[in-house]
Amino acid sequence: MSRIELKSLRKEFGSTVAVKSLDLQIEDGEFLVLVGPSGCGKTTTLRMLAGFEDPSDGEITMNGSIVNDLEPRDRDIGMVFQSHALFPHKYIYDNIEFGLRMKNVPEAERRKAVEDVAEMVHITPLLNKRPAQCSGGESQRVALARTLVTHPSTFLLDEPLSSLDAKLRRELRAEVDRLHTELKKTFIYVTHDQEEAMTLADRIVVMNEGEIEQEGSPMEIYSNPKSYFVADFFGSPSMNLLDGEVISKEGKAVFQHGQMEISVPDTYANLGSGKVTLGIRPEHVVVSTADGQIPETIDLVEPMGKDTLLYFEAEGERPFVVIVEGLILDDYKSGQQVQLTFPDDKVYFFDEAGQRIR
C-alpha cells in the first residue's frame, strides 16, 4: 500500500525556482506520468520524492506520514535513472544483487530473487556478463531489474528510455507497461516525450515552469487541453495553430487569418476583438476535391504508410498539416487545389494569454 501526497512542495536552487508549489495526490497502484519540456522541474520533483533533494518548503507524505526527513533507503521506493549507472567492473548478476546485499538478505534468497527478476525482464543470458558487453537496451533492462529486485512499493523512473533509439524505446515502453500491470505497484514516470506519456499513463500531469499546467487522463489532456501550451505539446504532428481575429462580416462571425477566412458559429462573435489563436488537429481537418470552407493548394504530400500527410503553406513558421487515412497518392498531388473544412466541434480557440476560451 502506498498513497503519496505532495503539499505545496517547493524547491529553490539559489535564485532558481525549480518547483513552485506542487499539490498532487498519487493513488496506490497508479501509473502517473510527469511530462513537460526540459527544465520544467520533473527531475527535481522526483528527486524530492526519492529523498535525494530536500524540499525548500511543503510536505511529502506517504501513507499519511510525513517523510520529508526520511533517508532515501527508508522510503520504500526504487528509482530508475536516465543513464544506467551500473558498476562497470561487476557482473550483471552482482549489479542486480547489490541492493539485496545492502539489505542483508541471505544468500539463497538473493540468488532466487536475482534469477526471478532476470527472467521477468528477459536478461537471464546476461547475468554473467559485464556492463560493457551489454547494449543500451540491455543495460536499461538491467537497471530495471536492479530496482525491481528490491520490491519497492513505488517506482520512480526518470526518463528511463530517452537514451535509446525509437524502436528499442517502443519495445521497452511495452515492457514497462507490462511490469506495471503484473506488479500492480505505483509507478511515477518522468518523460519529456508526449507519446510515452499518452501510451503509458493512467493519469498525466503536465508541468510547465515548475508548476502543474493540467492533469487528467491521456484522453482528457488530448481532447480537452486547457491551454495553448498543452494543446501544442500533445499530438504528433502537432495541432495546427493559426493566429488571427474573429470579426463580424455581413452579420456572420468569421475567423480571419491573413487571407484565410473561416466562418465560425455566431456564438464565437463575442470572443472579443483581441487576437485569438485557432487550433485544429491534423486528423480533424476534412479534405475534399469537391467542396469545403477554405480553398488551399497542397504544398507537399508525404506518405507515412497507413496515413498520408498533406502539407500546406501557412503564415506562421510551421506548415499547416492534415492527416488523411490510407495511402492516397493517386488522389492528391503537390500543387493541387483542394477544399478544407474545419468541423465546428473540432476547433479550439485560445486567447492572447494562451488560455483556452472555446
Ligand SMILES: Nc1ncnc2c1ncn2[C@@H]1O[C@H](COP(=O)(O)OP(=O)(O)O)[C@@H](O)[C@H]1O
Ligand atoms: N542541483 C541544481 N542546482 C541548480 N539548479 C538546478 C539543479 N537541479 C535543477 N536545477 C534547475 O532547476 C530547474 C528544473 O530542473 P529539472 O528538475 O532538472 O528539470 P527537468 O527534469 O524537467 O528537465 C532547471 O532550471 C534547472 O537548471
Ligand SMILES: [Mg+2]
Ligand atoms: Mg530531468
